[in-house]
Amino acid sequence: MVDDEHELVSALAERLSFRGIDADWVSTCNDAIKRLDYKLFDVAILDVKMPKMSGIDLKRALQKKCPTMKFIFMTGHGSQEDFKDCCEEAGAGYYLIKPVDIEALINKIKKVLKI
Amino acid sequence: MDMSIIGKIKPDFWNWQDMLSNSSRPVFKFRRMWKFTVLLMAVVSITPLIFMAVIDYHFTNKAVKSDILLRTSRLVSNTRRTISFFLAERKSALDFIVMDNEFDTLNNPEQLEIILKNLKDTFGGFVDIGVINSLGRHGNYVGPYQLMGKDYSNEKWFKLVMERGVYVSDVFLGFRNVPHIVVAIKHETSDNSFYVLRATLDTDRFYSHLSKIQISGGGDFFIINRKGVLQTPSRRYGKVLEKISLPIPEYAPKTMVFEEKDEFGRSLIIGYSYIENSPFILMVIKQKHEVMKPWYRNRIDLIGLLIFSIFMILIVILGVATFFVEKIHLADQKQTAIFHKVEYSNKMASLGRLAAGVAHEVNNPLAIINEKAGLIKDLFVYKQMYSEDKKLIGLVDSILSSVKRAGTITKRLLNFARHSDLSVETKTINIGETIQEVLGFMGKEAEYRSITVLVNVSDDIPSFENDKGRIQEIFLNLINNSFAAMDDGGHLNITAKCNYDKSSVSITVRDDGGGIPEDDMKRIFDPFFSTKTKKGGTGLGLSITYGLIQKIGGKIDVESEVGKGTSFTVTLPLKNL
Numbered sequence: 211m212v213d214d215e216h217e218l219v220s221a222l223a224e225r226l227s228f229r230g231i232d233a234d235w236v237s238t239c240n241d242a243i244k245r246l247d248y249k250l251f252d253v254a255i256l257d258v259k260m261p262k263m264s265g266i267d268l269k270r271a272l273q274k275k276c277p278t279m280k281f282i283f284m285t286g287h288g289s290q291e292d293f294k295d296c297c298e299e300a301g302a303g304y305y306l307i308k309p310v311d312i313e314a315l316i317n318k319i320k321k322v323l324k325i
Numbered sequence: 326m327d328m329s330i331i332g333k334i335k336p337d338f339w340n341w342q343d344m345l346s347n348s349s350r351p352v353f354k355f356r357r358m359w360k361f362t363v364l365l366m367a368v369v370s371i372t373p374l375i376f377m378a379v380i381d382y383h384f385t386n387k388a389v390k391s392d393i394l395l396r397t398s399r400l401v402s403n404t405r406r407t408i409s410f411f412l413a414e415r416k417s418a419l420d421f422i423v424m425d426n427e428f429d430t431l432n433n434p435e436q437l438e439i440i441l442k443n444l445k446d447t448f449g450g451f452v453d454i455g456v457i458n459s460l461g462r463h464g465n466y467v468g469p470y471q472l473m474g475k476d477y478s479n480e481k482w483f484k485l486v487m488e489r490g491v492y493v494s495d496v497f498l499g500f501r502n503v504p505h506i507v508v509a510i511k512h513e514t515s516d517n518s519f520y521v522l523r524a525t526l527d528t529d530r531f532y533s534h535l536s537k538i539q540i541s542g543g544g545d546f547f548i549i550n551r552k553g554v555l556q557t558p559s560r561r562y563g564k565v566l567e568k569i570s571l572p573i574p575e576y577a578p579k580t581m582v583f584e585e586k587d588e589f590g591r592s593l594i595i596g597y598s599y600i601e602n603s604p605f606i607l608m609v610i611k612q613k614h615e616v617m618k619p620w621y622r623n624r625i626d627l628i629g630l631l632i633f634s635i636f637m638i639l640i641v642i643l644g645v646a647t648f649f650v651e652k653i654h655l656a657d658q659k660q661t662a663i664f665h666k667v668e669y670s671n672k673m674a675s676l677g678r679l680a681a682g683v684a685h686e687v688n689n690p691l692a693i694i695n696e697k698a699g700l701i702k703d704l705f706v707y708k709q710m711y712s713e714d715k716k717l718i719g720l721v722d723s724i725l726s727s728v729k730r731a732g733t734i735t736k737r738l739l740n741f742a743r744h745s746d747l748s749v750e751t752k753t754i755n756i757g758e759t760i761q762e763v764l765g766f767m768g769k770e771a772e773y774r775s776i777t778v779l780v781n782v783s784d785d786i787p788s789f790e791n792d793k794g795r796i797q798e799i800f801l802n803l804i805n806n807s808f809a810a811m812d813d814g815g816h817l818n819i820t821a822k823c824n825y826d827k828s829s830v831s832i833t834v835r836d837d838g839g840g841i842p843e844d845d846m847k848r849i850f851d852p853f854f855s856t857k858t859k860k861g862g863t864g865l866g867l868s869i870t871y872g873l874i875q876k877i878g879g880k881i882d883v884e885s886e887v888g889k890g891t892s893f894t895v896t897l898p899l900k901n902l
Contacts, residue, residue: 221696228707309695
């Protein structure tokens, strides 16, 4: 999980682990890219708006490193419609709007992994 | 009747001026502008007109008068010449007699009688003839009077004849009370003496010359002597040998013409001429107003035309000024309306940006609160440390529900922000289907609250191009509002129909809820105006709806009665945007 708000992303990761999902979290894009050197993941949950790199660019960078990984986006800003468009363009069909409902997040993860 | 005519022609801006005189905003002074324009145009066009008319009048008047005077003068001159000639002719006759006959012949009564007879037959008018010697004693005489032996030595006329050689007398009542004049000439003899040949003429021929003259303008032609006694009859100023009532004109060597006022104050044109070698003054008197009649008639026409022109000019000026000032007034109103719209748009746009900014900022900490609270709850559930403590769980739950509420608000804010700046995306829309889709979203709530929904879409509404998403949102908002206003068991009526010339479609959403009080009616479309703040209303619903309708080219009207219900009517254009 990647989000520049580390409070947020740490809490999320912990909650996921309570529910049986092994989640790592970082709060910068570089860390995210580096983390892939150590470990491989099934799903990446990315914040769209981050300093230094946009979520979409990060997704492309990560996808190069781990082509089989699936992606889910999170966003804090509204315009549901054009966000959807932009995500579709980027190739991910999955997005969530903050504040995220934990159950909804888990459903999305299951969906994306076709569980 | 009067009032309504004035009411009709009174332009709109006249009253508008009054309406706004109370406001503190600077108001374009239409009434003043109109008055100024009318005044300026009137002065500029009418002043030269009047000026020219006055000049023209003045000069024409002068010309006419001078023409009359000239003609009178010529007439008098011509008549004077005629009369002079008449007298000169008679004098010449006597001169000839004297030249042609010896003194002895003239002294012979029979010869003199023949001469008189010849004179009568040729020249006519001679009544008598006689010879007077140098001592003034009347010698030979032929004629009806008893003049033989009369002594004229002390008479003025004899002295005049001695001096000047010729004498013409005043008219006098002579034989048979008929007016006569005397003509006498002096003949110098070879022995430094002289004698006078004297003849009396009746004035018939004299008069006939005068009366032959055509006079226009009711003029009076007559002869007076130097003492003002009439020698010939006058129409108005007395009979022969009466003194005229007018002042005697002064001596002048030529014909004189001038204007005078008579004893009644009427203007007269008087022409006169002294007839030389006679005691006569020729006079003609014309009434000015009669002579000037044709000019007066023209004058009235001229003035009439002037007045008519001024009237027409004024009407045109008034009409044109009113027309244009009214146009300016309308344009000004439009401009004001546009300014308002632009101001409102700008406000909305910045509100939008503000809202978006706020929402974004708020969302981040909200998200954190959400997750942390969730985590706390998870700790209770998964760690079973505090699972027994109902109170703590309750507190966490309330945190979470508050976050949810805050989330809804930020979502709405972001929605609002989104709508203040995006452009339109068009699709073909069937209004009936669209309404049913929207009702689909509300279906569960209607069922749950026993609200009856009736839809009546007229058959003749064609499909049209517009933004489907926005239209759905508009009706969703309106229907939501209606549901919120109604109690359970209420009724919602939706009707859609075309207007009379198929240029637009009107959709009415009517509920039988609480209604909107009259004071609030003006403000319902204002952003952040809400009567549902207790229930979490943000006051943005109707203002968003209003903005959406504006964006897609429509308009919205509302009618409401407290206690009876509210109806919103949305009118959308059927033609292309």
